Amino acid sequence: MTAAPEVLTELQGLRARVPHLTGAMVASTDGLVIAHLVTGMEPDGVAALTAAALGVGARLTDAVGHGGFRELLVSGERGYVATYAAGSSCVLTLLASADANVGRLNLEARRAGARIAPLIDGALERPRQAPVPPPPRTSPPRIPPSRTPRPDNQSGVTS
Amino acid sequence: MTNTETALKDAMSSIEGALGAALVDYGSGMALGTLGGSQSLDLNVAAAGNTDVVRAKLRTMEMLNIQDSIEDILITLSGQYHLIRLLTGRGGSGLFLYLVLDARRANLAMARHQLKRIEAELEV
Numbered sequence: 272m273t274a275a276p277e278v279l280t281e282l283q284g285l286r287a288r289v290p291h292l293t294g295a296m297v298a299s300t301d302g303l304v305i306a307h308l309v310t311g312m313e314p315d316g317v318a319a320l321t322a323a324a325l326g327v328g329a330r331l332t333d334a335v336g337h338g339g340f341r342e343l344l345v346s347g348e349r350g351y352v353a354t355y356a357a358g359s360s361c362v363l364t365l366l367a368s369a370d371a372n373v374g375r376l377n378l379e380a381r382r383a384g385a386r387i388a389p390l391i392d393g394a395l396e397r398p399r400q401a402p403v404p405p406p407p408r409t410s411p412p413r414i415p416p417s418r419t420p421r422p423d424n425q426s427g428v429t430s
Numbered sequence: 431m432t433n434t435e436t437a438l439k440d441a442m443s444s445i446e447g448a449l450g451a452a453l454v455d456y457g458s459g460m461a462l463g464t465l466g467g468s469q470s471l472d473l474n475v476a477a478a479g480n481t482d483v484v485r486a487k488l489r490t491m492e493m494l495n496i497q498d499s500i501e502d503i504l505i506t507l508s509g510q511y512h513l514i515r516l517l518t519g520r521g522g523s524g525l526f527l528y529l530v531l532d533a534r535r536a537n538l539a540m541a542r543h544q545l546k547r548i549e550a551e552l553e554v
Contacts, residue, residue: 375482377478
């Protein structure tokens with residue numbers, strides 16, 4: 272996905288602005304990593320778990336008649352995991368230590384989610400509006416995203 | 431004894447020049463209640479930001495080995511006063527009252543006195 276470097280820049284900005292942020296990730300609602308700044312754990316696993324939690328969260332808000340999904344905050348003994356909607360097809364997941372300022376985390380994440388949404392939706396819309404010209408021979412062929420786990424990408428960007 | 435809503439209403443109506451008031455949990459940085467504010471003064475942003483102010487001061491006191499507690503913090507802008515008053519006792523620890531005042535209309539001594547009274551009566 273062509274939006275990944277811009278999304279990664281957004282995540283780096285978040286990490287610089289929010290104290291006690293230990294990880295950040297943008298994933299599709301079906302659990303595929305788009306960009307991440309996560310160390311010490313498998314981002315694919317976190318994205319898959321996020322997708323599962325998201326499904327329950329969305330059904331819960333729907334069941335009680337509170338509309339669509341917006342945010343999910345899980346507080347653990349040693350930190351927080353927060354997931355925010357970023358457009359219709361993606362979510363922003365943040366990991367923060369227990370010392371984090373949740374109010375600040377919410378404010379920054381909502382703003383970042385709103386900025387990330389057009390980047391991703393734009394990247395998804397583009398191929399549909401204008402067919403992508405055949406790639407030059409030097410570049411690798413485009414592989415459609417799949418649910419199978421891929422080898423860890425050192426650059427932090429998966430496409 | 432008053433609840434959060436009554437305390438915030440009291441602060442906004444009895445303190446001359448009050449522009450906004452909030453009760454904030456500095457453990458999480460989230461506001462338990464807000465009153466007033468405007469387009470240019472988002473009290474939830476203020477709650478999160480001033481949580482960092484309170485935490486920084488507490489940390490500084492710890493580093494200086496000062497065994498004391500913060501009663502209030504005054505921030506003087508050119509056009510506004512920002513008052514932060516930490517709650518004491520009755521399950522109110524970990525919270526602060528935040529008050530924004532118009533510097534031209536407010537009487538700082540009176541505002542501080544009133545906020546102390548409101549804080550003493552507040553039960554969360």
